[in-house]
Amino acid sequence: MLPIRRITLSALAFSALLAGPNAFAVATKTDALAAPAPVTAVPAKPKPASTSTADHGKFKELQKNFKTGPEVTEACLICHNEAAKQVQHTKHWTWESVDPKTGQKRGKKNIINNYCTSPVSNEKDCMACHAGYGWKDSSFDFTVEKNVDCLVCHDTTATYRKLPGDAGHPVYKRTEFPKGSGKFVEAVDLRKVAQSIGKPSRTNCGACHFFGGGANGAKHGDLSSSLQHPDRYLDVHMDEKGLNFTCATCHSTSSHQISGSRYNVAAAVKGPAHVRGKEDTVNPASCQSCHGDKPHPLARLNEHTDKIACQACHIPEYARDAIGTERSWDWSQATVMGPDGKPTVRKDSAGRRAFDSKKGAWVWESYVIPDYRWFNGASKFQVIGDKIDPGKTVLINEVGGGPNDPDSRIWPTNVHRGKQPYDKVNLTLTLQHTGGEDDTALWHNYDWQKAITAGMKAGGLPYSGQYGFVNTEQTWPITHMVAPKGDALTCAQCHSVNGRLKEIKGIYMPGRGDNNKLLDAAGWIVALLTLLGVIAHGAGRIYLSNRKG
Amino acid sequence: MSEHIYVFKRFERFWHWSQAMLIIFMMLTGFEVHGSYHLFGFEKAASLHTVAAWTLVSLWVFAIFWHFTTGEWKQYIPTREKVVAMIQFYSIGIFQGAPHPFRPTTLKKHNPLQRLAYLGVLLFIGPLLWFTGWFYLFFGDWKAWGVDSYLSLEWVAFFHTAGAFMMLAFFIAHVYLTTTGHTPTSHIKAMITGWEEVE
Numbered sequence: 001m002l003p004i005r006r007i008t009l010s011a012l013a014f015s016a017l018l019a020g021p022n023a024f025a026v027a028t029k030t031d032a033l034a035a036p037a038p039v040t041a042v043p044a045k046p047k048p049a050s051t052s053t054a055d056h057g058k059f060k061e062l063q064k065n066f067k068t069g070p071e072v073t074e075a076c077l078i079c080h081n082e083a084a085k086q087v088q089h090t091k092h093w094t095w096e097s098v099d100p101k102t103g104q105k106r107g108k109k110n111i112i113n114n115y116c117t118s119p120v121s122n123e124k125d126c127m128a129c130h131a132g133y134g135w136k137d138s139s140f141d142f143t144v145e146k147n148v149d150c151l152v153c154h155d156t157t158a159t160y161r162k163l164p165g166d167a168g169h170p171v172y173k174r175t176e177f178p179k180g181s182g183k184f185v186e187a188v189d190l191r192k193v194a195q196s197i198g199k200p201s202r203t204n205c206g207a208c209h210f211f212g213g214g215a216n217g218a219k220h221g222d223l224s225s226s227l228q229h230p231d232r233y234l235d236v237h238m239d240e241k242g243l244n245f246t247c248a249t250c251h252s253t254s255s256h257q258i259s260g261s262r263y264n265v266a267a268a269v270k271g272p273a274h275v276r277g278k279e280d281t282v283n284p285a286s287c288q289s290c291h292g293d294k295p296h297p298l299a300r301l302n303e304h305t306d307k308i309a310c311q312a313c314h315i316p317e318y319a320r321d322a323i324g325t326e327r328s329w330d331w332s333q334a335t336v337m338g339p340d341g342k343p344t345v346r347k348d349s350a351g352r353r354a355f356d357s358k359k360g361a362w363v364w365e366s367y368v369i370p371d372y373r374w375f376n377g378a379s380k381f382q383v384i385g386d387k388i389d390p391g392k393t394v395l396i397n398e399v400g401g402g403p404n405d406p407d408s409r410i411w412p413t414n415v416h417r418g419k420q421p422y423d424k425v426n427l428t429l430t431l432q433h434t435g436g437e438d439d440t441a442l443w444h445n446y447d448w449q450k451a452i453t454a455g456m457k458a459g460g461l462p463y464s465g466q467y468g469f470v471n472t473e474q475t476w477p478i479t480h481m482v483a484p485k486g487d488a489l490t491c492a493q494c495h496s497v498n499g500r501l502k503e504i505k506g507i508y509m510p511g512r513g514d515n516n517k518l519l520d521a522a523g524w525i526v527a528l529l530t531l532l533g534v535i536a537h538g539a540g541r542i543y544l545s546n547r548k549g
Numbered sequence: 550m551s552e553h554i555y556v557f558k559r560f561e562r563f564w565h566w567s568q569a570m571l572i573i574f575m576m577l578t579g580f581e582v583h584g585s586y587h588l589f590g591f592e593k594a595a596s597l598h599t600v601a602a603w604t605l606v607s608l609w610v611f612a613i614f615w616h617f618t619t620g621e622w623k624q625y626i627p628t629r630e631k632v633v634a635m636i637q638f639y640s641i642g643i644f645q646g647a648p649h650p651f652r653p654t655t656l657k658k659h660n661p662l663q664r665l666a667y668l669g670v671l672l673f674i675g676p677l678l679w680f681t682g683w684f685y686l687f688f689g690d691w692k693a694w695g696v697d698s699y700l701s702l703e704w705v706a707f708f709h710t711a712g713a714f715m716m717l718a719f720f721i722a723h724v725y726l727t728t729t730g731h732t733p734t735s736h737i738k739a740m741i742t743g744w745e746e747v748e
Contacts, residue, residue, distance in 0.1 A: 300595070303689030491592035497584065508703035511584045511591045516707050520585075523714030530718045534725035537639075544644045 050198070057195040066190035069133045069170055070146040075194065077145060084145035086256040092131040093148065095119070097263040101378060106263050111381045112429045114396045114418040114474035115213035115329060118384060121458035125164035125435030129208040136167035138458070151190075153204050154197040160188050164435060202228055202238070205247040215353055217323040221368060221414035222480035226321040234320055236484045252284040260285025265477050267309065267377030268407045269293065287311070287482075307507060309375070309409040311479050313489040317367045318414060318478045322350060324366035328417040332469035333361040335446045343446065358434075358443040360419075370412030370478050372501055376401030379475075385461055387427050388470065394420075394429065396474035403506025410504055411477050418472040421452060425464030429472075431455035551731060553744045556658040561621070564612045565740055571605045572716065579713055602682055609675075625668045628661050635662045643729060652747055666719070674715045681709035 056062055061075045077084055087093050096107035108126075112118050119126035120138075127135040133147045134140065141147070149168060151160050161171050163185060170188045177185045210216060210225045217224030232239040237249070251260045260266075266283035273292040274280045282289045287310040294302040295310075304313075319325040336357060338344030343357035352364045379397040388394045396418075401408035421430045433454035434442045442451035448467060456463035494501045495511035508514050557565070578601065581587065581594040589597060616622040634650040639662075642650070651660035659667065684691070684705045691697035730736035731746050739745035 299689065300599075306689070306692070491595065492590055495591045495595075508701070508706055510582050510595070510706065513584055514703070514706075515583055515710060516703075519707060519710055519714075523710065523717070526714060527717045527721060530721045534722060538725060538728070540644055545646065 052198070056197055059195075062191070062194045064191060066194060068172065069149055069151065069168075069190070072190055072194045073133075073146045073148055073150055076150045080150075083150065083256065084148040087131060087148045087150075088142065088145070090131075090256050090258065091261065091263075092153075092256075092258070094142065095130065097261065099378065099380075100264065102380070104380065104383065106381045106383065110383045112384055112396065112420070112431075114416050114420070114472055115219055115326075116434070117331075117420060117429070118431050118455075118459070120384065120431045121433040121455045122435045124167045127168040128162040128164045128166065129212075130168045133168050151193055151197065152207070153200045155193050155204065156198040156201065157193055157196045158203050159186075160193050161185055200246070200248055202246055209247075213326060213329075214359075215326070217319060217321070218326040218362075220476055220480070221318045221325040221416075222315065222478045224319070224321060224323045224325070226323050227480070232484055233487065234483075235481050237482060250285045259283055262477060263379070263381075265375070265377035265379075265479075267375050267401070267411065267477070268409045270306075287314075306406075307410060309411045311477070311482070312370075312372060312410050312412050314482050314485070315370070315412055315478050315480075316483055316487055316489050316493075317369055318412070318481055319366050319368050320481055320483075322366060324350065324352060324364045325368065325414065326362050326416065327365050327368070328363045328419075329359075330361040330419040331359070331421060332419045334359050334442065335448060337446070357446065368414070369500070371415045371475075372410055372504055373399060373413055373475070374401040374403055374405070374408045374504070374506070375399050375411040375413070375477060376405050376408040382429065384431065384459055385428055388422060388429060390422060390424070390427065390468065390470045393471040393473050394422075396472055399475045403504075410501065414476040414478055416474045416476065418474070419469045420472050421448065421467045422470045423452075423456075423462075423464050424466040424468045426462055428461065429470070430463065430467060431459040431461065433458065551746050551748055553746055554653065554655065555743050556653055556655060556739055556745045557743045558619075559743065560611075560615055562740060562743060564608065564615070567608055568605065568612075571601050571608070572720065575601045575605070576713060576717055576720070583710060583713075599686065602686065606679075609679075624657070624659055625664055625671060627664050627668055630661060632661045632665075635660055639729070648748060649729075649731065653745055658745075666723075670716075670719055674712055674719065677708060678712040678716065681705050681712065685709055 059079075061078050064071075064075065066072045066075070073084065091097050091107060094107065095109035096105055098105055108119060116122070116126070123140070124136050131149045131152055132140075133149055149162075151170070152162065162168060163171055163175060163177050170190070171185050173187050175185050175187075177183060206223075206225060206228060209220075209223050210227065212219030212223070217226070226234060227238055229240050230238045232242055237243050237245040248258075251258050253259065260283060266286040269282055269286045269288035270293050271282065271288070272294075274282055274284070274289045280289075287295075291310070293305045295305075296302050333355065334357065338357070344355070345353065345357070346355040348354040348364055350364065350366075353362055354364070355361045378400040380400070381397045382388070382394060399413070421432060422428060423430050430452045432442055432448070432451040433440050434451060437444055439445055440447075440450040440454035442448065445451075449465070452467055453463055453465075489500065492511070493499055495509060497511075497513040499512060501509065502512065575598055578589065578594040578598040581589060582591065582598055588594065631650055638647060638650050641647075649660075653660070684696075684700060685702070687694075688702060688705075691700060727736040727740075728734070730739075731748055735746040
């Protein structure tokens with residue numbers, strides 16, 4: 001009985017995820033996933049009883065009909081009086097990340113990305129994925145503790161939803177979403193949610209991280225709702241019937257600081273696996289923290305680890321599902337109307353967004369072979385106001401590393417191409433006011449000039465009034481969707497002419513055609529001449545002995 | 550009239566033929582790893598090449614021991630005696646049916662050109678392949694050995710390949726020259742039975 005019910009629940013949750021690709025939060029019934037991950041591969045087990053020492057349903061502080069999110073947070077902080085301060089030091093709150101080497105301020109707040117570009121002037125929409133309440137414009141006060149959103153990460157009911165337009169507040173009253181769709185999102189029962197909190201599950205993390213870029217699977221390429229109920233082939237660690245890891249199993253967390261970040265990637269982790277009790281500075285969200293840097297029984301494979309990231313062989317393709325990922329976003333197609341002069345949308349044959357008059361055109365792909373490149377974990381990002389050269393493809397992030405850098409490894413990456421508006425005089429990528437119901441919002445009025453003028457003003461940037469579109473490119477390291485070992489790359493997939501690593505410079509690889517061509521030519525000529533010599537010599541002997549005989 | 554003398558002892562014959570098979574096999578797998586053709590597939594070729602290498606190393610340990618304990622190493626001491634006569638024989642005499650200028654004995658079983666060629670194989674081509682192959686095999690340990698700043702895989706591979714081409718050229722010539730004995734098969738028979746047919 002039980003397994004059948006689980007499958008039904010999975011199917012329901014999956015269809016719920018697919019049903020609302022534009023929602024920044026998803027309602028899924030997945031409490032089985034909140035269970036601690038078992039360490040060995042076993043068939044799916046019934047949900048164990050909570051191991052927590054506290055039943056939040058019994059706390060009198062939570063026996064209240066909360067009206068707003070901040071009210072709940074105030075109740076949480078009565079006991080967890082350091083929690084908000086901790087969260088306020090994390091990227092989930094600040095949307096800012098500082099490069100430890102260059103001091104460059106990155107993070108969603110500062111960079112221009114290759115998808116929705118920037119939250120500036122669009123906070124009401126974008127902050128549906130902020131772990132806070134009320135960030136609607138630049139006046140947001142980052143010191144107010146009650147504005148920290150505890151529930152978005154700790155809700156276990158999968159009923160807590162935040163929608164675009166509410167600046168990070170959950171749904172307080174029944175709302176039609178998307179507008180005009182006839183579908184309604186119920187008001188969140190904050191009392192029930194507050195009493196049912198627990199450790200973050202895949203549902204909590206996935207509500208934002210599976211849907212980055214505004215659609216399921218769009219952004220990363222290795223994160224989509226398929227990781228909610230993955231099988232072994234898709235993700236050997238998160239396999240629901242096997243190891244069943246949650247995100248936090250690897251992204252282990254202390255004081256709300258979640259390990260693992262694409263801004264500072266642990267690209268070249270060395271040394272043995274982490275041992276309990278031993279002081280260790282290795283990033284826990286790395287393969288090596290559990291497997292060490294010599295995990296293979298074959299020494300020859302271990303020799304590869306000081307040049308190649310684990311991911312390069314063990315993630316043979318990314319977006320290994322029907323959901324797929326976006327390979328490009330062309331903003332220059334936005335505001336193009338349908339044949340009837342009205343805004344239109346178009347989907348590709350797999351039902352994924354392909355065109356929208358609001359946002360432009362997209363290309364999707366599944367089972368994508370990565371682009372391989374040297375990577376040392378550091379990226380220089382295009383931040384708001386940086387000068388660009390419109391004659392070249394603008395690199396949203398410049399990935400560091402090279403063959404002679406001992407801290408670089410060959411990584412699989414997802415290179416996402418784009419076309420974005422820029423200021424033709426000031427030579428900067430522009431900020432545009434996209435979301436909203438006002439006159440300047442691109443998605444409301446389909447007027448680039450107004451949208452850019454409003455966006456640049458909100459960001460405090462000069463705008464010449466002349467815009468064009470420039471090619472852009474963003475590079476993502478691929479690290480999720482690790483395949484079972486039987487699906488890892490085979491030797492010849494790289495060690496062959498036209499293999500996976502044909503573009504990788506600076507190393508000698510047997511079998512790739514790196515051999516010295518001059519030596520090869522000389523060697524074969526010498527061998528051939530020797531052969532011809534002995535044939536001629538032998539023929540001479542036979543001929544002469546026959547004549548004599 | 551011909552007579553038979555015993556030139557190759559049992560171990561020597563075993564060493565020769567097992568080494569011959571290993572070297573042929575290593576050329577076959579090695580040039581595949583090198584990227585010259587597809588036969589076993591890269592992965593299998595690389596792993597078979599390694600297994601054969603270790604087998605050959607063990608064989609050489611025994612062979613070196615044998616050569617020194619039996620004094621047979623002296624067979625490879627180069628000599629100038631009859632070198633010119635040998636060259637003349639191979640380039641002229643052999644076509645005229647002239648007698649072989651060198652008559653092997655148990656104490657001097659190799660003709661002077663053989664001595665030079667085998668010494669070259671044993672002291673130059675072999676060690677070149679062995680030495681570069683060793684570094685190729687232990688690429689992952691260069692850092693630990695402190696040699697990573699002096700070596701590059703590209704050059705290790707270059708010299709390993711150069712050695713392989715030399716071995717290939719030697720192999721071709723060697724196989725042919727086995728037919729230049731008293732009769733076309735007398736050298737080969739000697740390496741199989743130990744007994745060489747001489748004039």
